[in-house]
Amino acid sequence: MQFLHTALKRFSPRRPTLALTRRIHVQDRSRGHVHARALHLAPPFLLEDYTPRYQTLSSVDAAKKRSSAYAHLRNCNLCPRLCGVNRYETTGMCLIGDKAKVNVIAPHFGEEPCVQGHTGSGAVFFSMCNLRCVFCQNHDIAHQRNGQDLTPEELGDWYMKLQDVGNVHNINLITPEHVVPQVALSILHARDQGLKLPIIYNTSAYDSLASLELLDGLVDIYLPDFKVWEPATSKRLLKADDYAAAARESIKAMHAQVGDLCFTGDGIAKKGLLVRHLVMPGYEAEGAEIMHFLAQEISKDCFVNIMEQYHPDAHVGKPKRRNTKASGNGEERAEERRYAEINRPVSMDEVSAVRKAAETAGLWRFCDPPKHDGFSL
Numbered sequence: 466m467q468f469l470h471t472a473l474k475r476f477s478p479r480r481p482t483l484a485l486t487r488r489i490h491v492q493d494r495s496r497g498h499v500h501a502r503a504l505h506l507a508p509p510f511l512l513e514d515y516t517p518r519y520q521t522l523s524s525v526d527a528a529k530k531r532s533s534a535y536a537h538l539r540n541c542n543l544c545p546r547l548c549g550v551n552r553y554e555t556t557g558m559c560l561i562g563d564k565a566k567v568n569v570i571a572p573h574f575g576e577e578p579c580v581q582g583h584t585g586s587g588a589v590f591f592s593m594c595n596l597r598c599v600f601c602q603n604h605d606i607a608h609q610r611n612g613q614d615l616t617p618e619e620l621g622d623w624y625m626k627l628q629d630v631g632n633v634h635n636i637n638l639i640t641p642e643h644v645v646p647q648v649a650l651s652i653l654h655a656r657d658q659g660l661k662l663p664i665i666y667n668t669s670a671y672d673s674l675a676s677l678e679l680l681d682g683l684v685d686i687y688l689p690d691f692k693v694w695e696p697a698t699s700k701r702l703l704k705a706d707d708y709a710a711a712a713r714e715s716i717k718a719m720h721a722q723v724g725d726l727c728f729t730g731d732g733i734a735k736k737g738l739l740v741r742h743l744v745m746p747g748y749e750a751e752g753a754e755i756m757h758f759l760a761q762e763i764s765k766d767c768f769v770n771i772m773e774q775y776h777p778d779a780h781v782g783k784p785k786r787r788n789t790k791a792s793g794n795g796e797e798r799a800e801e802r803r804y805a806e807i808n809r810p811v812s813m814d815e816v817s818a819v820r821k822a823a824e825t826a827g828l829w830r831f832c833d834p835p836k837h838d839g840f841s842l
């Protein structure tokens with residue numbers, strides 16, 4: 466495991482936009498006059514102060530969560546795979562047993578500006594995943610069992626190091642769907658050690674409702690991806706035909722727990738839901754369906770990051786097989802590529818189509834770069 470000070474993900478820094486604004490006066494030194502500028506922060510999304518939810522959990526509820534976490538590990542139904550295995554004895558589809566395997570723990574500067582802030586997000590990258598996305602942008606971590614096995618207590622101690630040494634803004638649990646009991650126990654341990662940072666649950670949204678119930682009261686920010694909409698697409702590209710149905714139910718449950726994304730006055734997100742959608746080449750219509758769902762069934766105030774940085778990765782574009790193809794004067798060898806339909810970057814037209822669909826649906830809180838030339842937090 467590494468304690469790195471470098472960003473591993475490829476998220477473009479963006480500025481959160483809060484359209485309810487108040488005006489502040491700024492001295493323009495070059496011209497010697499005063500003009501007004503939008504601060505982009507106002508109630509109801511502006512918090513005076515924030516106490517993480519796990520801090521307010523009663524000791525009785527904490528004890529119930531501990532007991533529930535151990536029970537889940539003995540009969541695992543933590544994600545829609547519903548393997549039902551005893552993870553002290555064997556593993557299910559995620560290939561992880563009773564100990565979480567962690568690849569990297571580090572202050573991370575590749576997240577949204579409202580998450581990474583000035584001092585970074587305290588990222589914990591868990592090895593393996595309960596999905597098998599053929600295009601996984603993090604496949605070196607999510608598809609391989611590399612890393613160190615940590616007990617919940619050891620994991621919680623790392624959160625304390627991120628807080629006390631890393632001085633990060635939050636604890637950011639990345640791809641944690643298959644280790645929720647271990648995560649719940651680690652948060653409760655860190656709480657007893659003096660953790661004060663908000664917890665981010667950074668998920669593919671392929672979660673079970675039982676799992677989210679266990680997390681209720683422990684997580685402050687839910688940060689789900691919503692990847693694709695059609696069952697046929699998720700079956701082919703994610704190896705889970707029930708993905709969108711599970712994601713819809715999960716995101717509804719997440720929003721019911723924490724509501725829309727809220728910030729403190731420093732521009733750092735502290736509580737709520739932030740949904741990511743990575744626009745896929747040729748799948749902008751599915752992105753539009755996802756935006757429509759968020760506006761209609763979650764909230765028009767849902768904070769959304771429409772991401773354009775898709776690139777072919779993992780299995781995409783790998784040689785499929787060599788075959789022969791008749792051509793003109795004879796035969797030439799032609800190479801087929803796996804998942805050829807997504808073996809290219811997205812176009813700006815595709816990204817714009819998803820953005821337009823989101824705006825038409827009524828969404829307005831996007832993770833946009835600043836329109837002025839000021840700071841970018």
Ligand code: SF4
Nearest residue numbers: 541544547548557559
């Ligand atoms: S987390 Fe999901 S994939 Fe892993 S054992 Fe449990 S139900 Fe199966």
